[in-house]
Amino acid sequence: MEGGNHTGATQFLLLGLSVDPELQPYLFGLFLSMYLVTVLGNLLNIMATTSDSHLHTPMCFFLSNLSFVDICFTSTTVPKMLMNILAHNKVITYTECLTQVYFLMIFVGLDNFLLAVMAYDHFVAICHTLKYVIIMTPLLCVLLCLISWTIIFCFSLPHIILLMQLTFSTGTEIPHFFCDLALLINLATFDILFKVNVVLLYVSIILLVVCPITGILISYSQIMSSLVRMSSSESRYKAFSTCRSHLCVVSLFYGTALGVCLSSAVTHFSHESSFASLIYTVATPMLNSFIYSLRNKDVKGALGRLLSRAASVPSWSTHFPTNGSFCPLRQCCEFTHIVC
Template sequence: MEAENHTELSEFLLLGLSQDSKLQPIVFGLFLSMYLLTVLGNLLIILAISSDSHLHTPMYFFLSNLSFTDICFTSTTVPKMLVNIQTHSKDISYTGCLTQLYFFMIFAGLDNFLLTVMAYDRYVAICHPLHYMLIMNPCLCILLVVMSWFIIFWVALAHILLMKRLTFSTGTEIPHFFCDLAQLLKVACCDTLINNLFVYVTTALLGVFPVTGILFSYSRIVSSLIRMSSTASKYKAFSTCGSHLCVVSLFYGTSLVEYLSYAVTRSSQSSSIASVMYTVVTPMLNPFIYSLRNKDVKGALGRLLSRAASCP
């Protein structure tokens, strides 16, 4: 009973990116701008795809889901940090922290799965073009997205249930701008062996399989491109993968930088700064990557903005 009360009264302090009060207005302005750009850019992608019948294809169905996920992904962390800076507060309740962690894991996992599914979509489109619409039918596309939600929902829930058994001291400091799983396990007041084992297992499974799937898809795509005799066909096929490759490289590259920065320096501050790349910068850049490199999306955005401008 004593341990249970100890947990219920817990309140965490998010230390953020900087303790320098002079830097807080700069950090606030920078993150507010990035957050608004992220929401606006991804929302425009969703509206452009939904309003243009030419983009009602599996590739853009997955892209609209990725844009929605990116909006939610950023919204789990940045608004709370902005509120804390504005109110000069570092507090986050125990329940609020676990809720933030739960949704953060869900949308990070969905990003991971959707990038894998999009790689498979490009593999089918380039390596089996005659059977593309038969294989990537609407039922399969919806099933792949639903399965992604289902898997990550239960994995994230299992993490939270394991976290509920841990105890924390009131006012525990978390050297991060959001409730990160690794940081929470470090500040727990009891044995976290089971939690750490589950983290290693799920990270291995949810990391290795998607990355392997992406690598396999692109190895077959490259093999198919080599066999093409026409340079124009090669360029057209590769151009459809260019945006996805950029986003994949950005997502996994920044995640790797965040992991290495902590593994090498063992500094929580370095880790939290590096995590800004994949939690804030990557979702912000994704709409620009797809809109600048994809003429279909650029055309749809142009028509959408033209219609909006012509409305009285």
């Protein structure tokens, strides 16, 4: 990009995962399959949690938001890659690249915040069970999501504004299958704005990644402390079982992210780091839907009922408990598997 000319005619070259033409059909089939499974799996999770009245709980509300973000996260990178493979074209325009960077930052940041909010929900459900309904009100749940969206939008926009001020050489090659913020900053011409971008990048990492991770660790430290104080091993097991799906997703998300960071640091954004990013950006959103649907009997049951209704379209009615043992906290307790 010469002379700061950031017109729509300017373009980059996405080198992708492999330059071997014989591998392109296999890569296309693999990514298309993974993308369709990701979209379908997360859509089913959203439909199951919204259509079943028994799953109108804070955790399922956050799960629906996480599924939506995972769909958007994958849709930001994979369709463009599939188009390039199909057209045998590696070009991505300057505008497309900045748009991709912007939305990637938004959805990665939202993943971080939603996982932290879900950890807080588990903390309240286990450590303050009797006050759960009072604390985790629908208004608070909506506010937590709105605050997360607002913070991410506010921190993503300055990155794009500063990135637009950087200059790049003509025909810049990006050794990746999508436009990555850190990679673009590294490929830009070194000037004072380069330093500003780097400083802002580190500040954003601290606020948007380190802070959510700290919140997750604090929540689970309190949860473990509460579990230790439980006298019944059965109650301890039931309480901990509510965290297993979330712990799996957190481990997968941050484990693959750490792998991408280490791979990029060692290989300096080569094709090896692109393969590591593949797990982080494509495989992780796909596996999240399976982790929550297969490890949670309530979500799995709702999926079964949803698919049964779609197959047979029977008449159905909502079941309400009518026995005398009804507990005001049953909706919360049934979801968290904690005995009322």
